[in-house]
Amino acid sequence: MKRVLIRIRGRVQGVGFRPHVFNLATALSLKGTVKNSSKGVTIDIEGERVDEFIKRLRTSPPPLAEIEEIHTEELPPVNYSDFSILHSEEEGSFTHVSPDVSICDDCLKEMLEPSDRRYLYPFINCTNCGPRYSITLKLPYDRPNTTMKVFQMCSDCLREYQDPRDRRFHAQPNACPSCGPSLTFRLTNRELEHLLTEDPLESTIRLIQTGGVVAIKGLGGFHIACDALNTRAVERLRVRKRKSNKPFALMAPEIDAVKRFVHLESEDERLLSSNKRPIVLLRKKERCPIPEAVAPKNSYLGFMLPYTPLHYLLFYYPVSGVAQPNFQCLIMTSGNLREEPIIHRNQDALERLSPLVDAFLFHDREIFMRVDDSVIKEGVFIRRARGYVPEPVMLDDEGPEVLAVGADLKNTFTLTREHYAVVSQHIGDMENFETLCFFEEVLENLKSLYRINPMHIAADLHPSYMSRQWAERQGIPVTYIQHHHAHAAAVMAEHGIKEQVFAVVLDGTGYGTDGTVWGGEFLMAGIDGFKRLAHFEYLRLPGGEMAIKEPWRIAVSVINDLYGGQSQRYLSALGYYDRFPPAQIESIRKISRLTHFSPKSSGAGRLFDLVASITGLVDLNTYEAEAPIALESMVCDAVDEGYGFSILTDSIPWRVSFKKALNQMIDGVLRGEAVEIISTRFHNTVAEAVCEVMERLRDREGGLAKVVLSGGVFQNVYLLRRIKKGLKSRGFQVYFHKRLPPNDACISLGQAYILRERLNGL
């Protein structure tokens, strides 16, 4: 007989770990105890087959668990009489919080089984599935510490909850129709009253089937739903959403339904059906019946599979006795206004979303932490939120507790503790008050969940960033990290890099150390600092911020510079006089050389904006990066060559000029060359320029081999692949994001990494 004390670290709480241990120990006739501890789970176990127990724990943990470390220590036997689950220990160090998990197959089967007591119950869940982060008020993860505390379990549910052999043993959100949350339906468009029935789900489904739009409370917030194949419904929603062209997310009942609309690689299929259930961006099929208005000028559609029981019921609730799903495809877009955070309370939804929808499907399980859907495109995170947050990023060694407040667009923040960095969910654009409140709400929550009390803050250098100004009001020391340095550091953090590396950061806007706007940057970056080695040639932004929303302004200024006295002729040939009033074009030409009205920017995003306008694709960005996305959507694989460019080395930093490319491109447009060809040649040019600059920089700077890539422009996967390939073929080791988006959502991790490593080095 042997007694061993086993300490397990990792994601082992709130994932059914203790009952799993209980059942395994009982099956092997072992005695002892298991409890949640501050560092994970502690098992005190004795008997004959302890080694087998450890082996099986390692090889087949419960589905949602992730074991990082198992530490064992042999102790003198004490002759336990049975095996028991002890109460949680409080206090101590880092404890993992599980992200929200999609409904499991067992629960789905039960929900669709007429004899089951949870038949068609929209809040069915078990230890292996259901809400977690979004309902957790505090740790330890026990029912009174979740928003389920207001529901008293009935005797049947309690029996399951208390039985270690039951799949619902200690399933904190456990519920059934007689004791748990329920749905309510609220019609706001009186014209549709005739569709109303007693049954909230049936009313919802009928309303959507007849072209209505319904706000549906979900797991992490509200969705706005309508029938994606009903062009009129989709177009009405577009108009109500104030004509922004931002793509709507789609939900299809199963993988085969998705395949009807888009091309699906096996890796995407795996992601779509994983229990994280992100939105996956997929290439539209040639004759795809989804209306263009779902994602205008975009070759990708964002699909997800149902991830809550309620989602499945929207598709499979028996309404008219037909055996087919109720819908082939639904729009399930975030329930928010413009760039504000997703709405999560019934009352807020009623007040704010009423102008957008005809009805509401509410439920009464409170969402504590709102968390938007995650978005992934060909393996690259576009938005990291539900299903992934708050899983920490592991850092190499332990370090001090810091807070990094990120950037103002696509904001996230990062908290560090021990060897973990907890990156918040997507917060949003800090320009509005609601987002700032959301930032504070999530920050307070994550600080208390992980018991982190940061004594240092890292912020962006930009003097007018709300995030920086917020940081300066906290009364703790603030360290400023330049935007593109932070981009580079985020990749370094994800790969555990601490030495100096090359960085290519291509994004839209970041405040430079010289006060100008940067964004097409070649850096040498390390923990201690960075050097700007080269950058894209500056473009003028006539009207400043306005030029980011209206790329045609940049185009007019560039054409003005390129063709001087001939520029009117070119502007007219390119169609600008057909698209804009002459007086407006004239005034842009006038201000485009005035530094005060037309600040300069090396942002790579602006170059893509400019080209999208010149080719006539997009003149106005109704949402961020609309123009570059439209341009990327035109890329075809048939073209391999590019245009000319030059590297200006007369001063340091070097400048990369695309003048030649623009000339050739404009000639192409005027010759009537296909946009697909022009777009592809343009992409190839940028990739080629990046690779050549890097090769020459390597010669100049004495042979560094590692290059990190970051910045929102790398959401463009054609460009990403081409640059990766080009750099690798030139002998570089290329590093890119694995767990975070390349856009500004990664900034906080980079800031935190630099600050923490610097403090570590003191």
Ligand code: ZN
């Ligand atoms: Zn389940």
Ligand code: ZN
């Ligand atoms: Zn019950």
Ligand code: FE
């Ligand atoms: Fe950026």
